[in-house]
Each structure stands twice: as structure tokens, then as C-alpha cells.
Amino acid sequence: MNVKDYMQRVGKAARRASRAMARADTNQKNRALLAMADAIARDQDKLLTANMEDLAAARAAGLEPAMIDRLTLSDKTVAAMAEGLRQIAALPDPVGEMDDFTYRPSGIQLGKMRVPLGVVGIIYEARPNVTADAAGLCLKSGNATILRGGSEAFHSNQAIAACVQEGLRAAGLLTEAVQVIETTDRAAVGELITMPEFVDVIVPRGGKGLIARISSEARVPVIKHLDGNCHVYIDDTANPDKAFNVALNAKTHRYGTCNTMETLLVHEAFAEFILPRLAEAYWEKGVELRGCERTRIILGEKVVPASSEDWDTEYLAPILAIKLVKGLDEAIEHINEHGSHHTDAIITEDYSRARRFLREVDSASVMVNASTRFADGFEYGLGAExxxxxxxxxxxxxxxxxxxxxxxxxxxGDGQIRQ
Amino acid sequence: MNVKDYMQRVGKAARRASRAMARADTNQKNRALLAMADAIARDQDKLLTANMEDLAAARAAGLEPAMIDRLTLSDKTVAAMAEGLRQIAALPDPVGEMDDFTYRPSGIQLGKMRVPLGVVGIIYEARPNVTADAAGLCLKSGNATILRGGSEAFHSNQAIAACVQEGLRAAGLLTEAVQVIETTDRAAVGELITMPEFVDVIVPRGGKGLIARISSEARVPVIKHLDGNCHVYIDDTANPDKAFNVALNAKTHRYGTCNTMETLLVHEAFAEFILPRLAEAYWEKGVELRGCERTRIILGEKVVPASSEDWDTEYLAPILAIKLVKGLDEAIEHINEHGSHHTDAIITEDYSRARRFLREVDSASVMVNASTRFADGFEYGLGAExxxxxxxxxxxxxxxxxxxxxxxxxxxGDGQIRQ
Incomplete structure (x- = not known):
């Protein structure tokens, strides 16, 4: 099979299906989602068998334990996939929402209507649950989808795809509305990201390397998430309990997530007061602390000296960099310079400083007195993300x-013409 | 001068300036805009002298009359530039707008704040007025800008840039907030569109060739406008006067604009009734008609036979393609297939057909009983675009x-942590 021809066929079918999907009504889309969930729940054993095939090959190939972990399906994760689809069915349909209607001086009435993007290409690593999630979100938002998962999850993905297809058929939707690529040839990715005539946007999900490579080679817009180097800044006006709780939660609630704090900035006038208590709690949880010189003066030699590289690192591990700053200005500058524009929080009781932090920190989420761990689709009420x-x-x-x-x-209008 | 080094310096300065611009308050930005307008009005003679230098070179190089026309400044266009900046000063400041605040079950209060994109690169052809417009819009929206105009307008652009710089200084803003590239070396464009570390978005303004080239080479997101192949569909339920007025206005109000109708679709049951009257009006205005076979049966041999290419052509000229269709389905299919997803209108009194057209036509602007010529920043109340x-x-x-x-x-929040 010629991969280019195959991908062109897939692209053309997706474009055609996207027109039908844009017209699909809410009930029809929800019926498809619920039927997919039912099929996944019913086929649990089939999915687990397919997954075992992938796992055996992955182990034989010597894959890293973390990758094996993400690849593994269980009763629980299969049930979670089905539940995720049911939750998406329960979300309001964004397609066709109209708002902001106003009359213009010309007499025309002007407003906006929310519409699907068209065809969404999703490229992800060997995490089979993404197949169901991504298919569900794209379907509900009225898009056609082309899914390309990691080749290590090939059999799992195809088994999930069968359930997805069944759901589409049950609701009378075109099965081409969700296509899971049927080849593990890497060239398929290269084709997928360079077909602007068939694909409207690419969403890469996975490691930094994958995302950077796709972004640099794509000829299609990319919605990307490179990394999460998140900060908490404890101001000298902070409430100590809020500071302690948030700084501890932001680091230790989960280590491997992108909204985990990686660097803690502390106002120099507050550091001696708050840091010893915090450090003890971090160490108790096994977090390695890497600090600037003044942090080490306060906390002692157990703190590893931080190098300049630490300020730019997303550890995704029980490691935390700590830096003392002169105040708000230095904190904002540090975050804008070294952060990844993901999520950053200030702990303060000072109104004006809170206001400045919110305005001047150039990140996707800016927070006052809340843990960076809240930056998440479920916590924000978007449903899945x-x-x-x-x-x-x-x-x-x-x-x-x-x-x-x-x-x-x-x-x-009522026949208005431009004067 | 090494162009790469130069552009890197420009990029770095723009990134730095963008941080200050994001903080700049509304009054300061408006003061800068008004000071720019004053400087342009005061320096009218200087601008016209610089423009004459460009014009002399352009004539010597044998530039096309249409290009010379766009390059030419006059008392009137200089006054319009100044007025444009004053209008931008009068628009509400979008930066810092906050909305959609709601409490989430976790107790955090979640909302959104409107913020500048950062650094905007504008690449345009030899139209000096774009220099002032683009600088003004980017400034008001809190962005830093890098402007690269056509080399034929070099002296005009530099003279306008001097007024822009004066305005920035007068308001105490960094002059690097608006930088007009000081080299005509084409390599500067190549650098500008491949510096994602310094440039957040590229807006190309100009011909299809320029935009297609930039889109395909950019390593930075591009807000692009490729072409405007706009349609009016006259349904058999149309009010004849509305149909006549809108179809005439959409084609003949201006020929060279992207929101001008290029193909007229007519319901086959309505064609004999409406087309003769319309054709007479078009011919009176000197519009060449190119029709499908059935159009020619109704209107006669004066109608040029349309080839399949006509359906895909943006004429930007007094030429109109006409096609009879069986009804709404064929009209929507034709528009989605051959249009450029810019602006399309239906003329109908039928509620359900209007609703379907609005939902199913996949274009940036969809209209009922209004001229496509309304698709424009001023008409939509955005101010300049x-x-x-x-x-x-x-x-x-x-x-x-x-x-x-x-x-x-x-x-x-009030110290909320993720459970």
C-alpha cells in the first residue's frame, strides 16, 4: 500500500464526513457517543485481549516501564473510557450556539455562530484511552477526526476503533467521521500534517520531542502544548497557611503532570519564616530541593545547589527548584523569562500585587491563592480536554x-445593500 | 549588515517591548495614537516628498499602474491615515477585559482575561497607508509590531515610521513597540516568519501569491486571507426586489474587493423571472456575464459560456459567473466546494432555508438578504481591520x-488546593 495514496483517501473521506458532521444534530451525536460507550463496556474482554497482544510485543521490544504503564488497559481504564464518552454526551453541544447579535447602523443584524473546525488530526503516543477520548470530543464538537496513535498500541487502538465505528453506525452517522489510521508506517504522520486541503488543525499529544517535531514540520495549524514549567510565587503579604497548603499541593499532588509546580519563588522577606516549614514537608514526601544560594543559607546543605538550567526545567519528578526574589517585579520577570507560559500562581493578600500578577504574567492560566494543579479541563468545567x-x-x-x-x-438583513 | 543578525536584534527588541506594551494603560496608548496622528498631519509635505521619491523609482522601474495607484499618497490619503489613527484611539481597549467568571465546585472562581498576542509581524505590499493602520491596531491591542512593507514604498514607510516613533516617544512608550524594517533585503521576510521565539503571529496583507508563499514557509502562526470567491444564491422564495438589489450591489458596488460576489447562483424555478432584469442592469454597468448553458438559454448568446474554471475564479473585475441550481442543496454544495469560505449570501423569504444556509455554508460570513459587501471591519463595527x-x-x-x-x-482562590 502506498502511504501517500492511503492518507489522501483518508483525508478526502474525512473532509466529506466533516460536512455531514457539521449538520449532525445534538441527539444524533449523543446517541453515537452512548452507543460507543456501550460497545466499549460490552467488548471489555476483546479490548483487553488486543491490549495484551500490544503489551507482549512492547515487553519483547524492551519498552520503558513508564511507556508500558501508559499502554496498559485494565477493567478500570476500560470502564473509565466508556464513562468518559457518557460524560461527553452529557456536555452541552457547542455547535450552532449563536450570540452577540446587535443591529449595525446599516440595518443589518450581526452576530456569531459557533461551528466545528472541520477535520481534526490527533497524533498521540501509545495511550489507547486517548483514542476514545479524542474521538468523543471531536465528534461532539461536530468535527471529523483522523487519529494516529503510537504504533505500540496498534491492536488496542483498532479494537477501540471498532467500538467507535459501531457507535457511529448505530446513530446513522458516516463511519468516516472518525478514522483510526490503519498503518503503523511513520510516513503517515508526515502526510497527515501536510494536507491543509483535508485537515484543518493538528493536535499532538505526547512528549516534548513529538510535539516539537510535528510543529516544525506541519503545514497545518497545530494546537500544541509543549511543556509545563509552572511557578508559585509566595509574596511577603501571603497568608502563611494558604502559602503552605498551596505550595505543598502544587508540587506533591502529582509529580508527572504538566500543571505541577516546578519552581517555587519566595519573597526574600518571607523566606526565613515559611521555607523551613515547607522544606520539612517536602522532604517528608521525598521531594529533592534545589535552591539558590540564599535558599541554602536558610535551609542548609541538604538543599542541592540549583544551576541556571534548573530554572528552565520541567522535572516531572519529585524535584523542586526554589529561588528567593526581591519582590513582585523579580518574580514576574523570572516567570515570563523562564516559565513555559502554562500556569503560574501568586500567594498574596495584597490586592494591587494580585492584580498586577494577573495582568503581567504571560501564561495560559494565572492564579491567586490557588494551586496550579487546578489548570485542567475537568476542574475548569470543560469536561474532558x-x-x-x-x-x-x-x-x-x-x-x-x-x-x-x-x-x-x-x-x-431585509435586503440591505452597501451604500 | 548581516540580515539575520539585524532581524534577531529587531525580534529581541520587539519581544522586550511587548512586555511593556502589555502593561501600558489605555490612556498612554491613546496618547501615542493621537500624537502619531498629529505628527502625520503636520508632516504631510514630508510624507508626500518621500512618496514622490518612491513613485519616481516605481515609474522608472515600469511598475504596473494598479501598483503605482496603491503606492501613491495624496493630501486626502495622508489625512485619512491620521483620521484612522484617531478612530483607533476612540475604540474601546480590549486588553484586560475580563468575563465569564463563575465559581467552580472546588471553590475557585474562574474567568478569562483578554491579553495581547505579543509580537505581531505584518508583511504587506507597497501600500504605505498600511504602515499607519497596522501600527495603530497593534498598538491599541497592546502588541509590539514588526512591519515589513513592499520595498517600492521604502521611503514613504520610513517617513511614516518617523511619525509613529514620535508618537510612541510622546506617550512615554518604548520606540521598539513599533519597528519598521530598515532594509529592503528580501531575506528579512524569511527571517521574520521563522523566529517563533520572537514573533507570535504573522499577518500577511497582499496578493494571493505573497500570502501563499508566506503561509507555506512560516514557522509562526499566520492569520491569512487567501481570496474572496463570494456567492449570492437567489432562492425561488426570494423577494424579487431584495434579490435584484442585493445581487446588483454585491457585484457592482466595487469590483476589486474581496467581499464582491463572483458567482451568482439562481434557483432554476426563479431564473426566467429574475435573470433578464438583472442581466440588463449588469450589462448597463459594463459587467461581462459568463453563464452555464441554461443561463445562456434564458439570456442569450451575449452571455459568455462559463467553463468549469469560472466557478473557482476570483475575478476582482467586472465579470460575473452565473449558474442555475436545482435548489438549496445544490447551492450549498456548490458554495462549499468552489467558494473560498469568505462570504456568501442567500436571498430568501423561507425561514427553514435561511436557517439551513446559515448553518451549512462553511464560510467566515454567512448572510440572509444582505449584500456580501457588508463583510468588512468597519461595517461590522470593529473599527479598522x-x-x-x-x-x-x-x-x-x-x-x-x-x-x-x-x-x-x-x-x-482563597488557598484552594486540588483534592
Whole structure:
């Protein structure tokens, strides 16, 4: 099979299906989602068998334990996939929402209508649950989808795809509305990201390397999330309990997530007061602390000296960099310079400083007195998320159904002409 | 001078200036805009002298009359530039707007804040007025700008740049907030569109060739407007006067604009009734008609036979393609297939057909009983526009101040942590 021809066929079918999907009514889409969920729940054993095939090959190939972990399906994760689809069915349909209607001096009435993007290409690593999630979100938002998962999850993905197809058929939708690429040839990705005539946007999900490579080679807009180097800044006006709780939660609630704090900035006048208590709690949880010189003076030699590289690192691990700053200005500058524009929080009781932090920190999510861990589609009430964007164009932060849509202008007239 | 080094310096300075611009308050930005307008009005003679230098070189180089026309400044166009800046000063400042605040079950209060994109690169042809317009829009929306105009307008652009710089200084803003590239070396464009570390978005303004080239080479998101192949569909339920007025206006109000109708679709049951009257009016205005076979049966041999190419052509000239269709389905299919997703209108008194047209036509502006010529930043109340996007990502249709901004998430808490 010629991969280019295959991908062109897939692209053309997706474009055709996207027109039908844009017209599909809410009930029809929800019926498809619920039928997919039912099929997944019913076929649990089939999915687990397919997954075992992938796992055996992955182990034989010596894949890293973390990758094996993400590849593994269980009763619980299969049930979660089905539940995720049911939750998406329960979300309001964003397609066709109209708002902002006003009359213009010419007499035309002008407003906006929310519409699907068209065809969304999703490229992800060997995490089979993404197949169901992404298919569900794209379907509900009225898009056609082309899914390309990691080849290590090939059999799992195809088994999930069968359930997805069954759901589409049950609701009378075109099965081409969700296509899971049937080849593990890497060239398929290269084709997918360079077909602007058939694909409207690419969402890469996975490691930094994958996303950077796709962004640099794509000829199609990319909604990307490169990394999460998040900060908490404890001001000298902070409430100590809030500071302690938030700084501890932001680091230790989960280590491997992109909204985890990686660098703690502390006002120099507050550091001696708050840091010893915090350090003890971090160490108790096994977090390695890497500090600037003044941090080490306060906390002692157990703190590893931080190098300049630490300020730019997303550890995704029980490691925390700590830096003392002169105050708000230095904190904002540090975050804008070294952060990844993902999520940053200030702990303060000072109104004006809170206001400045919110305005001047150039990140997708800016927070006052709350843990960075809240930056998440579920916590924000978007339902599931297709990714977290650190771009500024189109969608910023957690991307849910709305991020998979666009708005067109609607003009209602009575025969108005331009003078 | 090494162009790469020069552009890197420009990029770095723009990135730095963008941070200050994001903080600049509304009054300061408005003062700068008004001071720019005053400087342009005062320096009218200087601008015209610089423009004459460009014009002399352009004539010597044998530039096309249409290009010379766009390059030419006059008392009137200089006054319009100044007035344009004053109008931008009068528009509401989008930066810092906050909305959609709601409490989430976790107790955090979540909303959105509108923020500048950062650094906007504008690439345009030899139209000096774009220098002032684009500088003004980017400034008001809190962005830093890098402007690269056509080399034929070099002296005009530099003279306008001097007025812009004076305005920035007068308001105490960094002069690097608006930089007009000081080299005519084409390599500067190549650098500008491949510096994602310094440039957040590129807006190309100009011909299809320029925009296509930039889109395909850019490593930075592009807000692009490729072409305007706009349609009016006259349904058999149309009010004849509305149909006549709108179809005439959409074609003949201006020939060279992207929101001009290029193909007229007519319901076959209505064609014999409406087309003769319309054709007479078009011919009176010197519009060449190119029709499908059945159009020629109704209107006669004066109608040039349309080839399949005509359906895909943006004439930008007094030429109109006419096609009879069986009804709404064929009209929508034709528009989605051959149109450029810019602006399309239906003329109908039928509620359900109007509703279907609005939902199913996949264009940036969809209209009922109104002329496509309304698709324009001023008519939509955006003030000036930086361009008209036929993309679906980020901004669609006329792009004004809001299209030059993004929204970040704001979280207000009282020490909430993730459970």
C-alpha cells in the first residue's frame, strides 16, 4: 500500500464526513457517543485481549516501564473510557450556539455562530484511552477526526476503533467521521500534517520531542502544548497557611503532570519564616530541593545547589527548584523569562500585587491563592480536554469542546445593500 | 549588515517591548495614537516628498499602474491615515477585559482575561497607508509590531515610521513597540516568519501569491486571507426586489474587493423571472456575464459560456459567473466546494432555508438578504481591520483589535488546593 495514496483517501473521506458532521444534530451525536460507550463496556474482554497482544510485543521490544504503564488497559481504564464518552454526551453541544447579535447602523443584524473546525488530526503516543477520548470530543464538537496513535498500541487502538465505528453506525452517522489510521508506517504522520486541503488543525499529544517535531514540520495549524514549567510565587503579604497548603499541593499532588509546580519563588522577606516549614514537608514526601544560594543559607546543605538550567526545567519528578526574589517585579520577570507560559500562581493578600500578577504574567492560566494543579479541563468545567495549549493563537490553556470549534459571522438583513 | 543578525536584534527588541506594551494603560496608548496622528498631519509635505521619491523609482522601474495607484499618497490619503489613527484611539481597549467568571465546585472562581498576542509581524505590499493602520491596531491591542512593507514604498514607510516613533516617544512608550524594517533585503521576510521565539503571529496583507508563499514557509502562526470567491444564491422564495438589489450591489458596488460576489447562483424555478432584469442592469454597468448553458438559454448568446474554471475564479473585475441550481442543496454544495469560505449570501423569504444556509455554508460570513459587501471591519463595527481571515483557527472573517488578542484563564482562590 502506498502511504501517500492511503492518507489522501483518508483525508478526502474525512473532509466529506466533516460536512455531514457539521449538520449532525445534538441527539444524533449523543446517541453515537452512548452507543460507543456501550460497545466499549460490552467488548471489555476483546479490548483487553488486543491490549495484551500490544503489551507482549512492547515487553519483547524492551519498552520503558513508564511507556508500558501508559499502554496498559485494565477493567478500570476500560470502564473509565466508556464513562468518559457518557460524560461527553452529557456536555452541552457547542455547535450552532449563536450570540452577540446587535443591529449595525446599516440595518443589518450581526452576530456569531459557533461551528466545528472541520477535520481534526490527533497524533498521540501509545495511550489507547486517548483514542476514545479524542474521538468523543471531536465528534461532539461536530468535527471529523483522523487519529494516529503510537504504533505500540496498534491492536488496542483498532479494537477501540471498532467500538467507535459501531457507535457511529448505530446513530446513522458516516463511519468516516472518525478514522483510526490503519498503518503503523511513520510516513503517515508526515502526510497527515501536510494536507491543509483535508485537515484543518493538528493536535499532538505526547512528549516534548513529538510535539516539537510535528510543529516544525506541519503545514497545518497545530494546537500544541509543549511543556509545563509552572511557578508559585509566595509574596511577603501571603497568608502563611494558604502559602503552605498551596505550595505543598502544587508540587506533591502529582509529580508527572504538566500543571505541577516546578519552581517555587519566595519573597526574600518571607523566606526565613515559611521555607523551613515547607522544606520539612517536602522532604517528608521525598521531594529533592534545589535552591539558590540564599535558599541554602536558610535551609542548609541538604538543599542541592540549583544551576541556571534548573530554572528552565520541567522535572516531572519529585524535584523542586526554589529561588528567593526581591519582590513582585523579580518574580514576574523570572516567570515570563523562564516559565513555559502554562500556569503560574501568586500567594498574596495584597490586592494591587494580585492584580498586577494577573495582568503581567504571560501564561495560559494565572492564579491567586490557588494551586496550579487546578489548570485542567475537568476542574475548569470543560469536561474532558483534548490538550492544554501553551500557544496564544486560537486556544490557550485547557482545550475542551469549545477549543475544537470556531465562530463564523452571521448577518441577517431585509435586503440591505452597501451604500 | 548581516540580515539575520539585524532581524534577531529587531525580534529581541520587539519581544522586550511587548512586555511593556502589555502593561501600558489605555490612556498612554491613546496618547501615542493621537500624537502619531498629529505628527502625520503636520508632516504631510514630508510624507508626500518621500512618496514622490518612491513613485519616481516605481515609474522608472515600469511598475504596473494598479501598483503605482496603491503606492501613491495624496493630501486626502495622508489625512485619512491620521483620521484612522484617531478612530483607533476612540475604540474601546480590549486588553484586560475580563468575563465569564463563575465559581467552580472546588471553590475557585474562574474567568478569562483578554491579553495581547505579543509580537505581531505584518508583511504587506507597497501600500504605505498600511504602515499607519497596522501600527495603530497593534498598538491599541497592546502588541509590539514588526512591519515589513513592499520595498517600492521604502521611503514613504520610513517617513511614516518617523511619525509613529514620535508618537510612541510622546506617550512615554518604548520606540521598539513599533519597528519598521530598515532594509529592503528580501531575506528579512524569511527571517521574520521563522523566529517563533520572537514573533507570535504573522499577518500577511497582499496578493494571493505573497500570502501563499508566506503561509507555506512560516514557522509562526499566520492569520491569512487567501481570496474572496463570494456567492449570492437567489432562492425561488426570494423577494424579487431584495434579490435584484442585493445581487446588483454585491457585484457592482466595487469590483476589486474581496467581499464582491463572483458567482451568482439562481434557483432554476426563479431564473426566467429574475435573470433578464438583472442581466440588463449588469450589462448597463459594463459587467461581462459568463453563464452555464441554461443561463445562456434564458439570456442569450451575449452571455459568455462559463467553463468549469469560472466557478473557482476570483475575478476582482467586472465579470460575473452565473449558474442555475436545482435548489438549496445544490447551492450549498456548490458554495462549499468552489467558494473560498469568505462570504456568501442567500436571498430568501423561507425561514427553514435561511436557517439551513446559515448553518451549512462553511464560510467566515454567512448572510440572509444582505449584500456580501457588508463583510468588512468597519461595517461590522470593529473599527479598522488588520485583514479578513478565511482560516478557521483563531480569527475568522474581519480581524480587528479583538483578533489581535487572546484570552488567558484567571483563577481567584482563597488557598484552594486540588483534592
Amino acid at each position: 483534548i490538550g492544554i495549549s501553551t500557544d496564544k493563537i486560537h486556544a490557550r490553556g485547557p482545550v475542551g469542546l469549545q477549543g475544537l470549534t470556531s465562530q463564523k459571522w452571521v448577518v441577517l | 488588520i485583514g479578513i481571515s478565511t482560516d478557521k483557527i483563531h480569527a475568522r472573517g474581519p480581524v480587528g483589535l479583538q483578533g489581535l488578542t487572546s484570552q488567558k484563564w484567571v483563577v481567584l
